Amino acid sequence: MRTEGPHFVVLAYGAEAKFDLSNGNCWTIGRADTNTFVFDDPRMSKRHAVVIQIEPGKFCLIDLGSANGSRLNGRQITKLAELRHGDSILLGETVLEFRNPDFRKPGRPRNESAAISGPRTDCYNRRLITVLVVDIRDFTELARRIEESVLARTMSAWCREIGLIFRRSGCAMEKYIGDAAMAVWIHEGQIPSEGQMLQLLSTLLEIQQLTANLQQQFSLPSPLRIGAGINTGLGIMGNRGSEESPDFSPLGDSVNAAFRLESCTKNSGFDVAMGRLSFECLSGASNIGKHFEKRLLELKGYEERAEVWLTSYGKLRDFLGGMNRRQQGVSHGNSARSRRA
Numbered sequence: 001m002r003t004e005g006p007h008f009v010v011l012a013y014g015a016e017a018k019f020d021l022s023n024g025n026c027w028t029i030g031r032a033d034t035n036t037f038v039f040d041d042p043r044m045s046k047r048h049a050v051v052i053q054i055e056p057g058k059f060c061l062i063d064l065g066s067a068n069g070s071r072l073n074g075r076q077i078t079k080l081a082e083l084r085h086g087d088s089i090l091l092g093e094t095v096l097e098f099r100n101p102d103f104r105k106p107g108r109p110r111n112e113s114a115a116i117s118g119p120r121t122d123c124y125n126r127r128l129i130t131v132l133v134v135d136i137r138d139f140t141e142l143a144r145r146i147e148e149s150v151l152a153r154t155m156s157a158w159c160r161e162i163g164l165i166f167r168r169s170g171c172a173m174e175k176y177i178g179d180a181a182m183a184v185w186i187h188e189g190q191i192p193s194e195g196q197m198l199q200l201l202s203t204l205l206e207i208q209q210l211t212a213n214l215q216q217q218f219s220l221p222s223p224l225r226i227g228a229g230i231n232t233g234l235g236i237m238g239n240r241g242s243e244e245s246p247d248f249s250p251l252g253d254s255v256n257a258a259f260r261l262e263s264c265t266k267n268s269g270f271d272v273a274m275g276r277l278s279f280e281c282l283s284g285a286s287n288i289g290k291h292f293e294k295r296l297l298e299l300k301g302y303e304e305r306a307e308v309w310l311t312s313y314g315k316l317r318d319f320l321g322g323m324n325r326r327q328q329g330v331s332h333g334n335s336a337r338s339r340r341a
Helices: 113-118 140-145 148-169 194-218 252-265 276-280 313-338
Strands: 007-010 017-020 027-031 049-055 058-063 070-072 081-083 090-091 094-099 125-136 173-177 180-186 227-237 246-252 272-274 292-298 306-311
Touching: 027 276, 049 180, 049 227, 049 276, 058 070, 081 306, 125 252, 148 173, 148 194, 180 194, 180 252, 194 227, 194 313, 227 252, 227 276, 246 252, 252 272, 252 306, 272 276, 276 306, 306 313
Parallel strands: 227 272
Antiparallel strands: 007 017, 007 094, 027 049, 049 058, 058 081, 070 090, 090 094, 125 180, 125 227, 173 180, 227 246, 272 306, 292 306
């Protein structure tokens, strides 16, 4: 007989409340109303922590750079930390107990890195990654309208040039699948910073502009357009090739979700779709609500509807331009104060 599903029990302030973790795979915790679990705790940050289900029955906790930190069984969390049945979590002044009765069996000794990375071998390591997928829109129609030689030169130039952009961005790897491309950034156990995610979005805009410029370069009948999906989560870096010809690629639900997010832009009227955790890295940015729209969408292969944040390239360009102007203003203000001092 199945026991009670995974959940948190809140033990602070003499109260006991239950927060269910049975549906979904990502839950944010903090004071802001946009979180999954909202607490009126003055020592908790607006975006304090996130819980991710990395595979059925296995959960981990990530601190989102909170002011007062997060503690697991009395120890400060600095990286991803696996949760086990009976664990005590302190966020601000709020104490949560993690309960997962179906997975209470003792396992390997826990430490912050090994607990999340799993069995470490030369071929498989679980890492926190961000995946960007870009796909050329209406490629089949384009292939019917132009000569094969022009199509081949166009695609060769596209792959070559975006490969240079990917490598300048510091991504760990890139892959090309027909008229689509994927790049992966590895975060080494730390949640991506706002600056890292802004840089990734700048990389996407650079790819979008390069793609549009190919029309003039190859005299195409219409501009090339791309859709994009961005997702942050845990993935396994695995060898999908042979020993003689290794082909290391990211594997796991986080990668699949990035492709599904890209696909959902085709009929949504938007250009870019971001998963929840990717968006959380940006949610403290000024005026972000004016440039991204939240939707609950059905993604192919997923039973539950996913929280997706959508935007267009025009709005994304305005958002990044505003962030750059804001940063320049702060820099000029600091310089002026320095001169006065």
